[in-house]
Amino acid sequence: MIEKYNLLASDFQRDAPKELMLLSIISQSFFQPFSLEDNLLVILTALTSGSGVGFNRAMLFLKDGDRLRGEMWLGPRTPEEAGYIWEVLSTPGIGYVEIIEHNRALISKNENTLSHRIKSLVFTMDETSCALMPACAACNKEIYLVRDASNDPMVDAKFRELIQVDEFLCIPLIARDEVFGEIILDNAFTRVPISPGDIKLASLCGLIASNYIYSTTLHKRLLDAEKMAAMGEMAMFVTHQLRNPLVTIGGFTDQLLHPDGVPDGRRERNLKIIRDEIQRLENIVYQMGHFLRVSLKEPAYFEPGPVIDSVLESPEVRTKGLGYNLSVKVEPCLPRVLCDPTSFGEILRNLLDNAFDATPPGGTVTLRAYKKNKTSFVLSVRDTGRGISNRDKDQLFRPFFTTKEKGMGLGLPFIKRVMDNCGGQIEIQSRTGRGALFRLIFQSREEGKQP
Amino acid sequence: MKKILIVEDEKTLALLYEEELSKAGYAVTAVYDADAALEEIAKKTFDLIITDIRMPGKNGIELITQIMGLRKDIPIIINSAYQSYKEDFMTWAADAYVVKSASLDELKLKIKELIGD
Numbered sequence: 001m002i003e004k005y006n007l008l009a010s011d012f013q014r015d016a017p018k019e020l021m022l023l024s025i026i027s028q029s030f031f032q033p034f035s036l037e038d039n040l041l042v043i044l045t046a047l048t049s050g051s052g053v054g055f056n057r058a059m060l061f062l063k064d065g066d067r068l069r070g071e072m073w074l075g076p077r078t079p080e081e082a083g084y085i086w087e088v089l090s091t092p093g094i095g096y097v098e099i100i101e102h103n104r105a106l107i108s109k110n111e112n113t114l115s116h117r118i119k120s121l122v123f124t125m126d127e128t129s130c131a132l133m134p135a136c137a138a139c140n141k142e143i144y145l146v147r148d149a150s151n152d153p154m155v156d157a158k159f160r161e162l163i164q165v166d167e168f169l170c171i172p173l174i175a176r177d178e179v180f181g182e183i184i185l186d187n188a189f190t191r192v193p194i195s196p197g198d199i200k201l202a203s204l205c206g207l208i209a210s211n212y213i214y215s216t217t218l219h220k221r222l223l224d225a226e227k228m229a230a231m232g233e234m235a236m237f238v239t240h241q242l243r244n245p246l247v248t249i250g251g252f253t254d255q256l257l258h259p260d261g262v263p264d265g266r267r268e269r270n271l272k273i274i275r276d277e278i279q280r281l282e283n284i285v286y287q288m289g290h291f292l293r294v295s296l297k298e299p300a301y302f303e304p305g306p307v308i309d310s311v312l313e314s315p316e317v318r319t320k321g322l323g324y325n326l327s328v329k330v331e332p333c334l335p336r337v338l339c340d341p342t343s344f345g346e347i348l349r350n351l352l353d354n355a356f357d358a359t360p361p362g363g364t365v366t367l368r369a370y371k372k373n374k375t376s377f378v379l380s381v382r383d384t385g386r387g388i389s390n391r392d393k394d395q396l397f398r399p400f401f402t403t404k405e406k407g408m409g410l411g412l413p414f415i416k417r418v419m420d421n422c423g424g425q426i427e428i429q430s431r432t433g434r435g436a437l438f439r440l441i442f443q444s445r446e447e448g449k450q451p
Numbered sequence: 452m453k454k455i456l457i458v459e460d461e462k463t464l465a466l467l468y469e470e471e472l473s474k475a476g477y478a479v480t481a482v483y484d485a486d487a488a489l490e491e492i493a494k495k496t497f498d499l500i501i502t503d504i505r506m507p508g509k510n511g512i513e514l515i516t517q518i519m520g521l522r523k524d525i526p527i528i529i530n531s532a533y534q535s536y537k538e539d540f541m542t543w544a545a546d547a548y549v550v551k552s553a554s555l556d557e558l559k560l561k562i563k564e565l566i567g568d
Contacts, residue, residue: 240533244464244551246553248463249553251464254553403507
């Protein structure tokens, strides 16, 4: 017999070992789309909630360059508040999501008190600070239990005044030998002494937290690197795009300025070339600005018919379509389509533009718009042009990839952005020399029906 | 008269090179893509080939690789808007690498160095 279990075991029995409860709370939170701050809050929650280790308060410092900066402080401010919070948190059936929600509210409520106070606390990790608690733990990568803070000269005076307890535990956050911060725990209200068992569990939490911060940092670095790579590609493309017209302008201007001069007919020709290239530069600058700036609007249901008509009647499409067979097959009763109408129009214009560019004069470009089924609508453009090679297919949606002599390579990336934004799909069928078919599938609904 | 083949997909730029290098005393043929270049090479003998890298269809590096297979003796100058292709070791097979510039002096100098006037 085979039994199936969910990946996330949700509720443990109340009598489950608290270590298990704790690990369950933390590991489950990592499956949620929480931010770094929220997940750190989860770890602090696990350390302070009754079903976790059960410390009264947890304080988090994060390393920022060579400084240790106070980030969050979770816990009640007064014994009364503590009583209330623990009552809420020990309500039977309360899950970790509720606990986190509660703590998020608590953190924002305490923004002006506990967390605010800790945020003003910064320790430079130099020799002076590292000799004193709490920075000492992070500097030395050791766990320290302070038992008598009021009388211990090794405790930083400002920190002693802030925390106002005698006993606290300092856990450094370390992953791959790199320090990411420190957690400080105390029992300010119950005054229960911190036991070796508590320390073991708390250090386990610290380990999980450090690895979590480490992987989040890596992920962020990766994203930054990807962004940089994209920027590099863009810079390279712009260089090329700008350099060619500049060389042309420079060269033909030099001819005009040459002491021998140029034959009469060529004078005007050179000036025309220079003017055209300047226009091209202007267009490049415009398109770059447009692509970088365009922020997409929220998709909404609209009637696609009038938008399609207005694109087909626009002067650009009509001029470009001269000399081609443009066959339009638009169904009379179209459903309402989910997209932003302006982007929808631009998508169609782009697709037609590409189709005309790829097709030799006299070729056929076919536009179709039809209802695919009750919930989807198809807009397709087929051409009889040179087709797309398999090698190019992989790169079609990469910004700045183009097979056109004067293309920018921004049309298809724009289409992809819009389709992603409205939950649509793109299908491409093409073989070299056999034309191409671009089929865009949008979400749609029948006239008058609510989603 | 020394014969030069120019491979440049930007037609106005090809025209500029054609005029300027003719004025400098070379017999110039300009084509707009790699396939046309290979056709010309099969038909005629050239003393020098100048090629762009980023072109529709086959790029300049692929073109150089194919030319090396056919005629190892023709000197090649790469003329690209991109400095960074110099890092692609396949471009090292060329005899010179000139980044496109509004002044054609460097290009003319390299031509002179390779094949004389």
